Amino acid sequence: AQKITQTQPGMFVQEKEAVTLDCTYDTSDQSYGLFWYKQPSSGEMIFLIYQGSYDEQNATEGRYSLNFQKARKSANLVISASQLGDSAMYFCAMSSNAGNMLTFGGGTRLMVKP
């Protein structure tokens, strides 16, 4: 069985600073994917970034980067130059070798201070 753990229920960050949201995972699969989704207060799920288990380079998408440490089974999301609009819930998720079904962590609520 897969498991995703997000240990930070809530975090504050000052506008324009960088922030790291932690995610650790557990799986016996050799091939898997790691995803981060953003859920603003309006409730929709917005895809941010993806990292494959065999990708050697850390994924980056604009201000988002994924710090993938396979041996430690961690996939932390780094947001650079935080903006007020980054205030939201952030979910780490993983897909398995069996398919694209996602297992989600409990989420981290990020609050950006002006």
Next chain:
Amino acid sequence: NAGVTQTPKFRILKIGQSMTLQCTQDMNHNYMYWYRQDPGMGLKLIYYSVGAGITDKGEVPNGYNVSRSTTEDFPLRLELAAPSQTSVYFCASSSQGKNTEAFFGQGTRLTVV
């Protein structure tokens, strides 16, 4: 470019009533999913489908049923609503390739009283 469309957006049900949550996607995705999100929690997989005519249970299937008669539609049926089914329900779809991103609908907020 509608993506994944869910209806209704909000619904209040009485205990024991039944309803169907509708989900349709226009991206020709083979994979479709239903998740539920309880307050302050992450999403949990209820059912999924890898193509028309094929469905399978996820982590929390009890109290729900699904069907997949077409590629576009994946309705979720609640037969005897219970307060424990009060949640936000998300439908999602993805292409067939492994480890591809899932596209989510806007969600349906269901309250059972």
